[in-house]
Amino acid sequence: MGAGERSLAPEAYRLASLRNTRLIARLDIKGPNLIKGIHLEGLRVIGSPNEHARLYYQQGADELIYMDCVASLYGRNNLREIVESAAQDVFVPMTVGGGIRSVDDATNLLRSGADKVAVNTAAVANPELISDIAQRFGSQCMVLSIEAKQIGAARWEVYTDNGRERTGLDVIEWVRRGVALGAGEILLTSVDREGTRRGFDVPLVRAVTAEVSVPVIASGGMGTPQDLVDVVLQGEADAVAMADILHYRRAAIGDIRAVAQAAGLHVRTYG
Amino acid sequence: MASTEVAVIDYGVGNLLSVRRALEHCGAAVTVTSDPRLILAADRVVLPGVGAFANGMAALVRQRLAVTVRDVAARGRLLLGICLGMQMLFDNSTEFGVTPGLGLIAGTVVAVPATSSTGDALKIPHIGWNALVLPGGRENWSETLVQDLRPGEAAYFVHSFMASPTDQRNRIADCLYGENPIAAVVGRDNVLGCQFHPEKSGETGLTVLRRFLQM
Numbered sequence: 001m002g003a004g005e006r007s008l009a010p011e012a013y014r015l016a017s018l019r020n021t022r023l024i025a026r027l028d029i030k031g032p033n034l035i036k037g038i039h040l041e042g043l044r045v046i047g048s049p050n051e052h053a054r055l056y057y058q059q060g061a062d063e064l065i066y067m068d069c070v071a072s073l074y075g076r077n078n079l080r081e082i083v084e085s086a087a088q089d090v091f092v093p094m095t096v097g098g099g100i101r102s103v104d105d106a107t108n109l110l111r112s113g114a115d116k117v118a119v120n121t122a123a124v125a126n127p128e129l130i131s132d133i134a135q136r137f138g139s140q141c142m143v144l145s146i147e148a149k150q151i152g153a154a155r156w157e158v159y160t161d162n163g164r165e166r167t168g169l170d171v172i173e174w175v176r177r178g179v180a181l182g183a184g185e186i187l188l189t190s191v192d193r194e195g196t197r198r199g200f201d202v203p204l205v206r207a208v209t210a211e212v213s214v215p216v217i218a219s220g221g222m223g224t225p226q227d228l229v230d231v232v233l234q235g236e237a238d239a240v241a242m243a244d245i246l247h248y249r250r251a252a253i254g255d256i257r258a259v260a261q262a263a264g265l266h267v268r269t270y271g
Numbered sequence: 272m273a274s275t276e277v278a279v280i281d282y283g284v285g286n287l288l289s290v291r292r293a294l295e296h297c298g299a300a301v302t303v304t305s306d307p308r309l310i311l312a313a314d315r316v317v318l319p320g321v322g323a324f325a326n327g328m329a330a331l332v333r334q335r336l337a338v339t340v341r342d343v344a345a346r347g348r349l350l351l352g353i354c355l356g357m358q359m360l361f362d363n364s365t366e367f368g369v370t371p372g373l374g375l376i377a378g379t380v381v382a383v384p385a386t387s388s389t390g391d392a393l394k395i396p397h398i399g400w401n402a403l404v405l406p407g408g409r410e411n412w413s414e415t416l417v418q419d420l421r422p423g424e425a426a427y428f429v430h431s432f433m434a435s436p437t438d439q440r441n442r443i444a445d446c447l448y449g450e451n452p453i454a455a456v457v458g459r460d461n462v463l464g465c466q467f468h469p470e471k472s473g474e475t476g477l478t479v480l481r482r483f484l485q486m
Contacts, residue, residue, distance in 0.1 A: 020399045268400035268425040
């Protein structure tokens with residue numbers, strides 16, 4: 001590879017070829033409904049979570065993420081029934097989060113058909129929950145969910161409770177600690193970009209992927225399929241979570257997959 | 272027509288719900304059990320599992336199920352190991368020292384290489400969708416567990432260790448991770464295994480399970 005600027009792009013493609021980029025449909029849940037907000041707020045009802053889950057499964061989603069948006073606020077978790085029902089006819093991995101406070105909560109969701117649990121608020125309050133879940137079920141089951149808000153040049157702060165509560169924690173330090181405690185994957189949501197369709201926060205994603213070796217799922221802001229290509233090549237994301245773009249039918253998963261493939265990314269061959 | 276009876280071995284390791292639902296979706300009558308009599312009475316047996324090899328083998332031995340699984344194989348019943356369940360079919364594993372396995376397929380279980388053929392670091396565990404390909408020396412998948420698939424179809428993997436069969440003929444399908452081959456489907460007579468999770472591999476995985484029910 002030459003020393004010029006142009007060598008950067010082939011290098012990014014070569015590194016991306018080592019990862020099989022996963023296309024994940026993210027379903028934010030409030031009570032019985034699939035909802036969508038902007039900056040994780042101003043939630044609007046989209047429809048039935050499992051009708052959408054089945055549609056995305058049939059379209060070829062590589063995974064699903066279910067997030068209970070208000071569980072942290074009210075100390076409850078409605079997801080169990082929804083996940084149990086989804087597990088009847090969705091045969092791809094499902095990550096479930098929102099309101100998980102204990103190993104027992106995680107156990108119940110995994111028994112309902114979840115393959116991984118995502119923990120945010122309770123992990124900030126009690127970081128040992130990360131190691132407790134990782135030791136009980138393995139790191140591959142323990143997804144650390146991080147809501148990040150930019151607070152300065154290349155500085156992001158960890159928020160909880162759907163971007164409502166600040167924690168004073170630096171995202172990079174928290175990621176490093178979470179992985180040391182046993183988190184096997186990072187779900188990284190940009191509160192600034194979430195629901196805006198302005199593209200992923202690529203510098204945030206790159207800062208995190210540079211720090212840890214576990215897979216990182218970029219979430220928040222996907223406006224077009226090209227945004228996915230950018231966050232994989234420039235941010236080195238291992239997976240992308242998509243919500244708004246799918247819920248509002250701005251693109252189907254097959255179209256997004258085709259764009260990713262045409263851009264030279266390694267994605268699952270489907271259909 | 273009566274549905275095919277499948278016993279899924281419950282030895283306290285892994286998420287059995289997904290395996291059960293996927294098999295039921297494919298038309299099987301599923302019993303999740305640790306009772307050797309029920310396991311030996313079934314037409315087909317699935318040995319699931321996630322986690323560490325030594326823990327899995329210890330749980331099987333503690334519940335006196337290792338001997339049952341060997342009996343299933345000896346009686347010629349179809350046996351399918353999934354993920355750790357596939358790895359345990361082999362002679363031994365080098366995960367945390369050498370641990371003996373069930374010895375039903377010759378070979379050993381070793382760590383997934385953490386470096387690609389080009390010298391780049393690979394993320395371990397190997398998680399995600401990866402294409403199934405023909406191993407070197409194999410021309411097709413006819414009359415195997417994956418006979419209904421086309422090379423290139425992808426399945427879902429989550430693992431840090433991989434089986435290395437002694438006899439290449441027992442190697443039915445591979446996937447490539449950083450250009451390194453990983454045994455994805457193995458088989459010797461009635462003893463079959465897949466490293467990926469057919470219950471989490473969408474329609475491709477269900478196609479494999481349907482074939483298992485029809486073999």
